[in-house]
Amino acid sequence: MPQTEEQARKGLSRRRALKRLSAWGILVFLAAQAVIWIRALFPRTRLEGPRFLRAGKIPDFQVGAVDQRFLSSHRVWIVRTREGIYALYARCTHLGCTPAWVKTVKKFKCPCHGSGFALDGTNLEGPAPTPLERFPVSLDREGRLVVDLGRRIHKRRDGTWSGPGAFLPVRPGGE
Ligand code: FES
Structure with a gap:
């Protein structure tokens, strides 16, 4: 039976709708691929993990003590001495185990x-x-200690450290 003009028009518009639908499908697929590629380019830690640890104000850290509050959450010790403050990465430089602070022998x-x-x-x-590595430390505008967990600093053979922030000087009784 020959197609009427009306039937032919309906068939044409159905084909056009299908074409549009598949074009949108391709676009959605390409967008999803782009997202996957971008996620692969930027590691999870940069997108999701907090790179900067705001550890607290200077008086929150006791002189001469190893602060272990962030050991399990961020694998970092914060050490305050009479001269200043620094953050150590709690990862053994042999094969990567987590050392423990032994107060009695100070090691x-x-x-x-x-x-x-x-x-x-x-x-x-x-x-x-x-030596253990350090994370750079600095103070933010509110005077809180900021630990940059995205960068590590190594001690050189001459005893100096390979980057800024390895040690934050603090005045005696300073805040
Ligand atoms: S001594 Fe081997 S991992 Fe620490």
Whole structure:
């Protein structure tokens, strides 16, 4: 039976609608692919993880003490001395275990193969080849200590540190 003009028009508009639908489908697919690519380019930590730890005001840290409040959450110790403050990365430089602060001997001791580190992070004993790393520290406008967890600083052989923020000087009794 021959198609009427009306039937032919309906068929044409159905084909056009299908074409539009598939064009939108392709666009949505490409957009989803682009999102996947962008996520792959920027690691999860940069998109989702907080890079900057706002640890508190200077008086929150006791002189001579190793602050362990952020050990389990951020793997960082904050150490305040008479001269200033710094943040150590709690990762053994031998094979990556988490050392423990042993107050009685004033050392960070690694439970895995016995490496020991001084209060400033220097490797003292065991197989650890280098000192503990540090995270840069600074103060924000409100005077809170900010630890940049996205960068690490290494101690050089001459005893200096490889980047700014390895040590934040604090006046005695300073805030
Ligand atoms: S991982 Fe710390 S001593 Fe081996």
